[in-house]
């Protein structure tokens with residue numbers, strides 16, 4: 001198949017590369033000339049394990065290409081995937097769809113034969129209808145079909161999630177579009193991946209409903225962990241005990257500092273906004289958002305308790321600042337709430353993250369990046385394990401810190417309380 005991918009961000013690049021790896025001819029389009037030039041040189045703008053090799057392999061094989069020329073890309077493709085960003089609008093909950101409509105207004109000019117236009121970006125339910133009416137102002141409805149095909153990629157696992165999805169969701173009632181997409185996904189369907197055809201609005205809503213549910217699961221277990229701390233119960237027993245129930249499932253029941261990233265926060269806000277427009281109150285998701293927003297206050301008071309109220313001038317180490325491991329993404333990371341709050345009351349903060357230093361943290365005067373775990377930890381008064389990167393999972397803290405008077409606050413429960421206690425370390429977990 002000949003495929004055009006509009007947008008070479010996280011979703012577009014991963015989808016384009018994987019489609020090309022499945023044997024399709026893929027042309028990725030972006031308005032950013034430098035980005036396109038870099039991609040042609042094999043320079044990948046995002047931190048995603050395995051992506052660079054896949055780009056180089058398929059670019060070399062001639063199945064994958066990059067261009068700023070949307071016209072040729074659309075004219076020579078059967079299926080056009082819209083993979084541009086749909087961030088939350090400033091000071092609102094609604095999704096900013098300007099990039100979507102800009103892409104649609106451009107691509108509709110170049111429809112020279114039947115095209116399937118696919119929204120892979122996460123778009124509010126009914127967006128496909130609006131795209132369809134926009135295009136039909138210029139082209140007859142016989143020349144195109146607008147389809148929803150949401151992605152369920154997790155940062156850090158995106159290639160695996162694309163190649164081995166739990167399910168592929170396609171929203172359309174157009175027969176030609178159904179056949180084209182079934183052919184496109186056939187290699188994955190043959191591997192036994194579930195393939196569901198539904199209405200376009202259904203597919204749009206499945207994405208939001210899924211992400212909002214996963215976010216709710218996380219806020220739920222985080223709140224249960226608050227209760228566990230009061231009644232002296234180990235939250236891990238609860239997660240395991242609950243997860244053995246097939247109806248609940250064991251995944252996404254790990255307590256932590258709260259969910260972050262570019263998706264859960266944005267998608268939970270967007271589905272609330274959509275529901276409001278349709279006069280529907282999604283009170284559970286609203287409380288998921290509130291619970292997650294407030295969580296850093298709970299963690300902050302715990303830090304004050306651990307430090308017995310003495311934080312000014314103390315050295316506090318953050319091991320990890322990204323919102324999750326195997327990514328360099330800082331979007332809505334809980335560290336972006338905790339670090340400024342601690343910095344404000346005079347803590348001297350040193351952080352180490354395997355994905356490197358973060359420009360967003362440079363504005364804080366007493367916050368510095370340490371390029372080694374040892375320099376981040378030496379003479380620290382409190383070590384906060386914020387992100388569960390693998391390299392934090394087997395550290396000899398006494399040797400790293402070099403003083404005896406320090407505490408550990410493990411926000412991802414990667415260590416065993418018993419072992420820490422036996423080694424005489426003041427260790428706190430969720």
Ligand code: UDX
Nearest residue numbers: 151152153154155252253254256259260261263323324
């Ligand atoms: C998510 C969805 O998983 C994915 O399907 C969708 O396409 C995009 O959004 P992502 O945001 O990349 O993916 O990361 P994910 O692994 O889902 O984690 C999201 C947040 O939840 C992270 O901050 C993570 O630390 C947190 N989390 C996840 C928990 O706190 N506990 C868990 O058990 C799982």
